[in-house]
Amino acid sequence: xxxxxxxxxxTAPKALEQWRNAQIAAIEDPSRKPRASDLRISDDELRESIxxxxxxxxxxxxxxxxxxxxxxxxxxxxxxxFEVSSTWAAICNELCHRVSRLFPDHFAGAxxxxxxxxxxxxSCVAEIDRCVKDYGFVGxxxxxDPSGGHWNSPPxxxxxxxxxxxxxxxxxxxxxxxxxTSCNACFHTTGAHYLNADTTAVMQLIQGDLFRDxxxxxxxxxxxxGAAPYHWGRFRGLAQEMKKPLLEEHLxxxxxxxxxxxxxxxxxxxxxxxxxxxxxxxxxMIGAVRGIDPQTGHYYDDTRRYVAATPHxxxxxxxxxxxxxxxxxxxxxxxxxxxxxx
Numbered sequence: 201x202x203x204x205x206x207x208x209x210x211t212a213p214k215a216l217e218q219w220r221n222a223q224i225a226a227i228e229d230p231s232r233k234p235r236a237s238d239l240r241i242s243d244d245e246l247r248e249s250i251x252x253x254x255x256x257x258x259x260x261x262x263x264x265x266x267x268x269x270x271x272x273x274x275x276x277x278x279x280x281x282f283e284v285s286s287t288w289a290a291i292c293n294e295l296c297h298r299v300s301r302l303f304p305d306h307f308a309g310a311x312x313x314x315x316x317x318x319x320x321x322x323s324c325v326a327e328i329d330r331c332v333k334d335y336g337f338v339g340x341x342x343x344x345d346p347s348g349g350h351w352n353s354p355p356x357x358x359x360x361x362x363x364x365x366x367x368x369x370x371x372x373x374x375x376x377x378x379x380x381t382s383c384n385a386c387f388h389t390t391g392a393h394y395l396n397a398d399t400t401a402v403m404q405l406i407q408g409d410l411f412r413d414x415x416x417x418x419x420x421x422x423x424x425x426g427a428a429p430y431h432w433g434r435f436r437g438l439a440q441e442m443k444k445p446l447l448e449e450h451l452x453x454x455x456x457x458x459x460x461x462x463x464x465x466x467x468x469x470x471x472x473x474x475x476x477x478x479x480x481x482x483x484x485m486i487g488a489v490r491g492i493d494p495q496t497g498h499y500y501d502d503t504r505r506y507v508a509a510t511p512h513x514x515x516x517x518x519x520x521x522x523x524x525x526x527x528x529x530x531x532x533x534x535x536x537x538x539x540x541x542x
């Protein structure tokens with residue numbers, strides 16, 4: 201199988217965005233507050249939004265299954281209060297669940313959390329419970345900066361986040377570290393804020409000792425790990441100066457990098473620097489970069505081509521990147537596939 205560990209519902213029917221706009225407008229005028237039941241999207245509309253987009257490209261590019269979560273830039277945890285985020289997360293997660301129910305062979309859900317700046321992350325536990333128990337979701341997305349680019353939250357190694365980590369360990373689910381829209385003009389959302397967050401997460405985890413408290417905790421650092429693989433020597437050297445263990449011992453039983461890197465030299469570097477067991481195939485298709493590369497004639501986000509072409513992987517190792525590593529990092533997905541004889 202080819203398992204894409206990083207997909208977002210970027211093609212949801214327009215009614216979802218319209219409902220969200222109404223919810224945001226009601227922050228200033230509560231009399232206009234929409235009810236969740238006001239949003240009506242049929243199964244046929246969901247099928248149309250998927251079949252002509254994600255599923256079509258998956259078939260064209262040879263991917264079999266995508267771990268599917270709400271659109272990252274739409275999470276916008278900095279907007280409104282916890283009640284706003286909670287209602288919005290529940291709606292978005294339900295839509296991803298419905299997609300996975302309509303296309304069970306091709307999509308498995310991962311949850312958006314109802315995070316809100318300054319609110320105890322324990323407030324997210326109920327949504328994690330619901331998504332895992334009721335929807336069968338296999339992972340979550342964790343935003344280390346719900347402020348939207350102002351970085352007001354404690355680092356990921358702080359006990360502030362422990363209620364979420366405890367649930368992750370209880371259920372055996374990983375978290376993809378994924379920020380949302382930047383409301384800070386200094387940081388372009390997908391070109392700077394996303395990649396800054398990936399790099400920041402790696403550095404925070406180097407500085408702390410989180411995995412002593414949670415030895416089975418697993419994080420996926422998306423977008424190829426931001427700057428981390430490119431500056432792996434810098435991170436190794438900084439860890440050494442901090443008297444931390446070697447990164448192989450300190451991090452690499454717990455953090456994994458995806459292949460949302462949109463050119464061949466980037467994937468070549470990733471697969472040369474990072475151990476193969478720590479790389480998961482991903483594309484984030486119909487996401488941040490949707491165009492065609494004029495140098496190759498192929499879509500930038502057709503990452504399967506890069507993984508297939510890199511000289512740094514044997515065929516057995518390519519199988520690990522395409523399937524085996526995802527089944528290890530997402531054990532609930534592995535169990536679901538085994539139950540279907542896969």
